[in-house]
Structures are given as structure tokens and as C-alpha cells.
Amino acid sequence: MGEILFLSHRIPFPPDRGDKIRSHHVLKALAGMAPVHVATFADDEQDFASEADLAAIAASHRLLRRTKPLPLAAFEALSGGKPVSLTAFHDRRLKAWVRDTLRDRDIDVIYVFSGQMAQYVPGTFTGRVVADLVDVDSAKFDAYGANAKGLRSWIDRREGRVLGAEEARIVRRADASLLISPLEAELLLSRLPPDLAVSAKVHAMGNGLDSTYFDPAVVKPEPRIVQSGGPRIIFTGQMDYAPNVAAVLRAIDRIMPAVRSACGHASLHVVGRNPVDALLARDGVNGTRIWGRVDDIRPWLAGADLALVPLEIARGVQNKVLEAMAMELPVILTPGAANGIDAVNGRDFHIADGDAAMAGAILAISQSAARRQAKGSAARRWIVENASWPAALARLPEFIGRSDARMNAVA
Template identity: 55%
Template sequence: MTDGVLFLSHRIPFPPNRGDKIRSHHLLRHIAGLAPVHVATFADDAADMAAEPELAALTASHCLVQRTKPLWRAGVEALVSGKPISLTAFRSSAVAAYVHKLIASGQIATIYAFSGQMGQYIPASFTGRVVFDFVDVDSAKFEAYAENGKGPRRWIDAREGRLLAAEETRLAARSQISLLVSNEEAALFRARLAPEIRGACEVRALRNGIDSQTFDPATCHPAAAMMQCTGPRIIFAGQMDYAPNIAAAMRAALRLMPAIRSRFAGATLHIVGRNPPADLTALSGQDGVHVWGAVDDIREWVAAADLALVPLDIARGVQNKVLEAMAMAKPVVLTPAAATGIGGEDGKSYAVGDCDAQLVGRMFALLADDLAALKMGENARRFVVDTLSWKATLAPLAGMLGLPQAANRHAA
């Protein structure tokens, strides 16, 4: 057996243009500098498939499969098999065959699995090291959906949460190390494990980082389209087909912006991110709300903002949108859920509001005081540059994988 690493990821880590892909992208690059890396992963669409040459250039071998299974079919398979929909949606005979052949070749010493959907591909017979990156506690997320849901959807989400909790326990017991994106998420994961295995499972935090050289306000120009709005500009950015982001955007548009515009009549809210749903897009052009959809370079849109708003009610793990805005020296107003795992200091690195009234109050204070907003943005950038670089956050990874540190090693 060599020192090869099999990297399992539910989405291709290229391009790094959404939260999960940003983390997996930097992880894969770091691991490729330590050992030959082989990747089994999925593409959501043609744009993902077009990134295959970048994946190939970094890896010793890879298997990239485009997902075409409709959600209804995954749901039927899940009901028949008694498994979570999250697993059946990512079940592929091609990926399973690739993993089986690669393991049988004796090239793999360690498996790094990224996201709970990929645990199904770890062979029971594999005797090497397994590091499982859950990122966040998916079962808790679906439980939260169920608590807020209605009708059949409530039952579906409750079932998903229950089955994923059992899968998380199984995978934690199977792995040498279980990783979560923050200390808070690790503590939650640990507390939810079955008591009989909790003491035997090693659960650690591996935080997200930020590329502060890329996200640097000195290196990009503000988006011209957004700059046409002359009043205070507030941005909410994220993948807009993700339920918590949709809920946060609707909250910002319908509940927070009317209060902001009662004092700052020219204030505008800019919702930026791929695949906004129709009910959100319908708000664009009304009451200062602009829904832009996908953009080429999110940095330009953050650069054009006076303030970043992140009013998430449900937030698992560390929010990349928060780190990016902080790196761009923007004052950020956010909920306690969105601040979890960031570090920093409320009132210095960002401003936390626990309810609509508090969020509005923190925004009022920053929009009315340019100097205070500037200082908070400067503090935010200094904090992420000093403490949250990817090099610093991923430094423990070699030891977790049982590999020596190696500089500038090429996997392919």
C-alpha cells in the first residue's frame, strides 16, 4: 500500500463558487500537496463537467459523474430502501465501481470523505485510515426544517433528520477522526452521538479559512450596476436555491428593509447568488429590493456594498459569505446563528442582532456613522487576515491524515 489518498466529495471542488465547494477546493489542493490524491465526485450540471480538466490536472486519477437522477426517483428509492434521500440522491454504480477498483489496487492508505452523502462509498473491508469531514450536522438541519415545516414536507424532513442522525453515528464509529467546521458544530455532533460510542469517537474542528489575497478590496472594482443605486447599499449573498438562504433573503426584503427605508429612504437591498426562486425574483424592483441572480465575480458586488447583512435563522457551520465580506473590509450585521464559529468580537469585528429589531438597530447605527462602519470593516479584515488564512486552518491536516508535511508536491 502506498501513501495515496482517496478524496470523496459530493460535488466537484471546481470552481470554488459556493460554500461547500470553497471548503472542498482548498482541502483538495492542500491534500494534493501532501500525497497522490484520487478523487471520486459528482457534477451537478454542464458547468461542473467543464471543470474536469482542472480536476484532472491536480489528481493522480479521478471519477467524475454528472448527477441526472431526479429528486422524485431518489425519494422513491429512499422509501423502498429505508435510507435517507440524501444518500440515494448521490448513489452511483460508476462511483462505487471506481472506488472498489482503486481500493483493490492497493494505492490508497487513507480515505478523506467530504460530506455525509459519501460515506456509503467507504468499503467495510477497507483497513486504512478514514477521516470523515461532515462539515456540519446535517441531521440537525433537517430537524430544524421539520420544526418549521408543514404537511408532507414536515414528515419528509423529520424522517431525513432521524435517518441521517443514525448514519452520522455509524460513520463516526467507522472513522478514525470526524471533522466539523467549528468547535460549536463539533460539540453538537458529539452530543448527538449514541452514548455507547461517544467516548470512542474522535471529533475535532477544522475551521474554514479565507483567501484574503483574493478577497481584498484593493484588488477589485465595485460592480457598476450596483453602484447606480446612490443610497446606502446592503448586500445579502449566497446560493439562492438553498432553503435557509431563501428564508434569510425573504426576511431581509420583507421584514428588515421596510424598517431601514423608513429612516434611509434611498437604501437598497441587493440579493446576489445563483438560482433565486420565482417568489424571490418577483420582489426585484420593489421597495428598494434588487435580485441579481448569478454574477461573474462576487467580490465586485461585495465591494459595492456599504454593509453586508446575513439574517440566517438556520445556519450550520461557518458561513463563507460572512468571511468574504469581512475580508473585503465590510461591516457585517448578522444573527447569532450566522456568527457561530467565526470568532472575533461583537461590536468590533461584526454586529450581532438576535431579532428583527436588533438587526435593524445595528444597521441604523452603522449606516448613520460612516467612521464606525469604516472602522468595523477594517477590524474585520485585520481579524480574518491574521487568524483565518487557509494555510493556518489546514495546517493540522497532514497529521490527521497520517502523512508527513510536504511542500509543493504535485499529485499528477
């Protein structure tokens, strides 16, 4: 067997956000089967601080700072008829490193993590290509465009259109295209040209969770959240990601007023790095605290009474939902946020559609300690029994064309 080239739009360390969590575990699994060479980008100095972790698992690697300004990426995209998100990740240095690695090493599989990185797969490569698209980005931008106005709407609709063409190109090129859930896989197939949809090798490969790490028994609640009024409601995530920002604004402006009208001490805690100015400006509004980045999300989850995930635009499986469930929190979420999680509504989590329904669910669950405990226990039980990374990645050897390979753990 040959070696593997792993192309990732962000360094898979530390695994502290949704895409990094998935890429981290996939990379570890691949490294347990063959030497892996990694080409990837850093967003900031904190990413570069994890380069030693990457070097410890990769046979070789190239980590570059992604510095291209968005206006320049947009200009290149418009002039070249390409998606902005594609040109934003184009780097001649990384392209040269990929070329040299393919020349000098016995690479027979290229694993593409996120569609932005498929541009680095040479047309001359004759080995196997696996494209882990995770979710359907073109559909996300279509949704952005439908909710925006004027120039913003035009930009998002264009991005959705050209990304759709790029997704079709990737699927046509790949030996296997992976999506995070069966629903997401069906969505991609429905957006492909009919002739391609018939022959496309599209599969679902979900996310897992380490329930021994996300366990309320192994951490102490964060004092700063415990000192707040209850019920203590938490939302976690990357807080410069547009769907997360929209969800938090919805919670602050439309859901929390109804909750606090019946329970005046209720508090909402927004925990995640890079909160945008619109969120920072709402710190203190309607019982809300914007905490920003934390080193460990578990104590914050342990100190909360329930998790709220009011995402209106949601693609793929939400790690924030799995983590909250593992930490024995009742989770109230939208139908989209429940995508790909085969838990039982009303037992393992509570799906609510609409601001009033979400506020009502918060009040109904939070007013009874016994009900909270029962919901939280059921949530964790489902995670322990149904969600794990070995189970989620069980078909990975098949997808990379090595069905007989064993995935050995890599520390």
C-alpha cells in the same frame, strides 16, 4: 506512504460556493502530500467545464453528472429506510470506479467530503478513513421539520432522524470525523449514542480565507450596485439553498421595510446563483435587486456599504461572512451565522437577534461614514490576523495519519 482517495459530493471546482471552497482547499492540501484520486459529481455543465482543473491536480478522477430525480431518490429512500440525501448521491458507476481504484492503486487513506459520500467506503477497506462532515446535517433537517407543517414537516423530521443514524454509523467507521467548528463538533457528540460519544474521534477543522484575493484594493466596485440607492446592503450565497432563501425573504419582507421607513433610498442586493422563483418575484420589492450568478463576487462586495446575514438556520462557518469581512464590509448577522468565527462582537462584526435589532444596526452603522469605515477596517484586520487556509488546515496531516508530512502548495 500510500495514495489518497478523495470522495466529494460536488466537484471542488470552481470554488464559488461554501462547500466547494472548503473541498477545493482540502484537495489542494492533500495533493501536496500524496497522489490523490477523486470521485465526484457535477451538478451542471458549468461543473463539467472545470474538469480540466480537476484533472490537473488529481492523479486520476471520475466525474459523473448527478441526474437522479428527487422523487426517485425519495422513493428509494423510503423503501430502503435511508436518507433521501444518501440515495440522491448513489451511483453504481461511481461505486464501480471506487472499487477498481482501490484494487489497482496503493490507497491507504480515504477522505470523505460530506456524509453523502461515506456510502462509497467499502466495509473491506483496512486503511484510514477521514470523514469531513462539515456540519451536522441531521440537526439542520430537524430545524426544517420544526419550522414546517404537515407532510413537509414529516419528511424533514424523518430525514433528520435517519441522517442522525447515518452520522453515527460514519463516526463509528471513521478514524477521524471533522466538523467546521468546535460548536458543531460538540453538537454532533451530543446527538450520538452515549457509548459512541465517549470513544468518538471528533475534531474541529475550520475554514480559512485568502485575504490577498478578497481585498478591496485589488478590484473595482461593480457599477450596477454603485448606481443604486444607499445604504447598499448585500447578501451573497447559493440562492436555491433553503436557509439562504429564508434569510433573504426575511430581509425583504421584515427588515427592509423598517430600514426604508427611516432611509428611503436603502437598497438590498442579493447576489448568488440559481435564485428560486420566490426570490425572482420579489425583484424590485422594498428596494431589492435579485442579481443571480456573477463571475466574481468581489466587485459586488466592494460596491456595497454593509453585509446583512439574517440566517435563522445556520450550520457551520459562513464563508459569506468571512468574505464580506475581508472586503472591509461591516457585517450584521444573527448569532447562528457567527458560529465558529471568534471575532469580537461590536468591533469586528455586529450580532443582532431579531428583525428590529437588525434594522436598527443597519441604520446606526450606515448613517456615519466614519463608523462604517472603522467597522470595515476592524473586520478586515481580524481576517488578516486570524483567518488563513494554512492555519485552518494545519492539523490535516495529523488527521490523515501523516503527522510528519508537509503540505506543499499545489497550483
